Amino acid sequence: QSVLTQPPSASGTPGQRVTISCSGSSSNIGSNYVYWYQQLPGTAPKLLIYRNNQRPSGVPDRFSGSKSGTSASLAISGLRSEDEANYYCAAWDDSLSGLFGGGTKLTVL
Amino acid sequence: QVQLQESGPGLVKPSETLSLTCTVSGGSISSYYWSWIRQPPGKGLEWIGYIYYSGSTNYNPSLKSRVTISVDTSKNQFSLKLRSVTAADTAMYYCARATDYGDFPDYMDVWGKGTTVTVSS
Numbered sequence: 001q002s003v004l005t006q007p008p009s010a011s012g013t014p015g016q017r018v019t020i021s022c023s024g025s026s027s028n029i030g031s032n033y034v035y036w037y038q039q040l041p042g043t044a045p046k047l048l049i050y051r052n053n054q055r056p057s058g059v060p061d062r063f064s065g066s067k068s069g070t071s072a073s074l075a076i077s078g079l080r081s082e083d084e085a086n087y088y089c090a091a092w093d094d095s096l097s098g099l100f101g102g103g104t105k106l107t108v109l
Numbered sequence: 110q111v112q113l114q115e116s117g118p119g120l121v122k123p124s125e126t127l128s129l130t131c132t133v134s135g136g137s138i139s140s141y142y143w144s145w146i147r148q149p150p151g152k153g154l155e156w157i158g159y160i161y162y163s164g165s166t167n168y169n170p171s172l173k174s175r176v177t178i179s180v181d182t183s184k185n186q187f188s189l190k191l192r193s194v195t196a197a198d199t200a201m202y203y204c205a206r207a208t209d210y211g212d213f214p215d216y217m218d219v220w221g222k223g224t225t226v227t228v229s230s
Binding site: 035090099 | 144146153154155156159167168169170203213214215216217218220221222223
């Protein structure tokens with residue numbers, strides 16, 4: 001059972017907008033930054049969003065992150081088939097331990 | 110461009126010690142946090158711990174009693190030891206770099222490809 005809670009699955013059709021939620025507590029998301037990682041099948045995770053809503057260079061602006069209180073969300077607009085992957089939220093807690101959500105498998109229908 | 114490469118035995122016997130090394134190439138090991146993360150087959154990511162280049166460490170409380178992470182700055186490497194392994198430790202093990210943001214770990218922007226470790230007799 002992960003400390004950060006994500007829905008196990010999400011889906012959408014090409015072109016749609018999809019959101020993935022991540023719920024934590026005051027000692028992790030509530031007081032620290034949230035990060036999002038994308039893991040394509042058979043590959044290592046890739047940083048998608050950092051410090052709640054910042055995109056690394058090379059990440060399309062179709063991906064956006066937000067945070068409110070002890071929850072965060074990842075939004076993907078203009079869904080594409082290559083977005084089919086597992087998505088993980090992450091945060092450091094107040095003791096600087098790393099936390100990951102359980103992961104959300106995104107299916108592009 | 111910084112790259113990370115995990116190395117170590119792919120098979121470890123139950124009750125023995127799992128030992129992995131991550132080699133950092135294309136950049137310095139200084140001024141970053143260096144983490145180990147694992148992923149059991151078909152499951153999610155679990156943070157194991159990190160070491161700062163200066164040597165300070167922080168471990169997942171659930172693994173703390175069995176884990177040691179060390180760094181060798183002269184070789185640009187950091188290592189993981191996990192003692193008394195069981196089948197539950199079978200996983201893909203990744204090393205990753207976390208940036209230093211005001212003396213705190215920040216985002217993990219560089220990851221190794223991962224190495225599979227199976228615990229079995």
